[in-house]
Amino acid sequence: MIQIINLFLLIIMTLNIPSAIAINKQKNNYNNNNNKNNNNNNNVKTNSNIYELRKKLNWCGPKHEKDALIGLDDRLCQKQFPKLFNRDFQCPSFKHIDRRTVKNMIEPSFYPPSTNISNIIINETELNHILFSSSNNNNDTTTNDFSIAIGIIQRDPSNYDSYKIRYIGKNAKDPHETWSSSKIYAGHNAGHKVNLSMYEIGMETNVTLSDLMTIVTSYDTTKKLTSNGIGAYYHSIGGHEHANQFIHEILGASSMETFGGNYGEPVPSPPLEYAFTNTLYNPYHHHQIIQKIIPDPTPIPPLSNTMSSITMAEWLRRIMFSREDKNQINNEYFEWENSKNILYGAINSTYFPSLQYGGMSMSSDVYLQLGIDDKMLLNQTTDDWRIFSKLGFGYSSIRKQYEVTLNGYVCLPLHDGNGIEFVISAKTFDKTLDNGEQVDKKMRIGIQNVVKYLINTYGGGYS
Secondary structure (H helix, E strand, C coil), X not given: CHHHHHHHHHHHHHHXXXXXXHHHHHHCHHHHHHHHCHHHCCCEECCCCHHHHHHHXXXXXXXXXXXXXXXXXXXXXXXXXXXXXXXXXXXXXXXXXXXXXXXXXXXXXXXXXXXXXXXXXXXXXXXXXXXXXXXXXXXXXXXXXXXXXXEEEEEXXXXXXXXXXXXXXXXXXXXXXXXXXXXXXXXXXXXXXCCCCCEEECCCCEEEHHHHHHHHHHCCCCCCCCHHHHHHHHHHHHCHHHHHHHHHHCCCCCCCCECCCCCCXXXXXXXXXXXXXXXXXXXXXXXXXXXXXXXXXXXXXXXXXXXXXXXXXXXHHHHHCCXXXXXXXXXXXXXXXXXXXXXXXXXXXXXXXXXXXXXXXXXXXXXXXXXXXXXXXXXXXXXXXXXXXXXXXXXXXXXXXXXXXXXXXXXXXXXXXXXXXXXEEEEEEECCCCCCHHHHHHHHHHHHHHHHHHHHHHCCCCC
């Protein structure tokens, strides 16, 4: 009897007869595509102590910063993490949805990724009346209070390494002060000189440069190091002027933009020095690789960190898609191993043992997460979504205003095969002298409206 059944199945496969099996295969195409993605087959459960660790180290909560803010500092410790962890996670392909109510049929919706910012087409009208309306904030708040660039990703369902992108934004090409949001790019620039997996050999430390990235994003204060000091350290490794040349010669930023400035504090020395090794330092290990560099001094006059939203969004896109873009021009500057160190921190952390989600996945801000409905995040998404981000904040005595900047990435796969993937860079300001409460609220509302729009228009919507 078994032989007869096997023969029958063989005939069906040979003749390619349409059947319930074929219909079911098409229906579950999204799940099958997921299974083809070998990068996501090595998932492990996220350590459950991650939430308690954040509270214990004051990476969130009222003690995180003086006058801690809800969105910027996660004052209420609302940050969530995926149930599964994998450093090689790759966002899947989603159903291609476009529910824009008004479309310019002459303009293609999505383009192949560009290697030069000057060639990128940005739709600057689509977000009109999306960022703010008089019903949810002050009447004097307009979309002109924002500089924002959003790159919406559409992956090829048959090949995740092939994708197109659509940029929408507002004032996306206007340069502005980056504040601390650009420290991840200082780290990436340092990675051109020294692999971020290398250990720094200091009098008081023996830690990878990727471990330092977690301090940069979490603003940890337990290791006698500061986020601002490490930002300066990254520049002294990668080179201040090299960082400035990079945004123009490699990314194609406008001549009005500059990068390579420090972050208000000098390099902490000691403990941080400029000799590096590929493993934990052992003076008796004769085959250990030692790399020494000459630190780059801060230029006089110093460079300012002034970049546009499109430049920072594209830089993050190139970091995120270093695997997919491996055949593109200048991609020798974007290596996936270094990208992972920026996104997740150290693979085996010296400072924070057992920590999986370090680096940009541990940024203290929660703007992007708060933009996603709690029900969707907890019940409608798969167990392996991703949010990466890096904040910036400060008061400009020249412009007489508080400012918030944000660079981020979201991959939000839903159980029904829908989902959204995008990179984003945003900046807003407020002149209220209230330690930043109003500008924090403005960024929360703006990002919430944008994320809701993206999900409803390109991601299938809320169920």
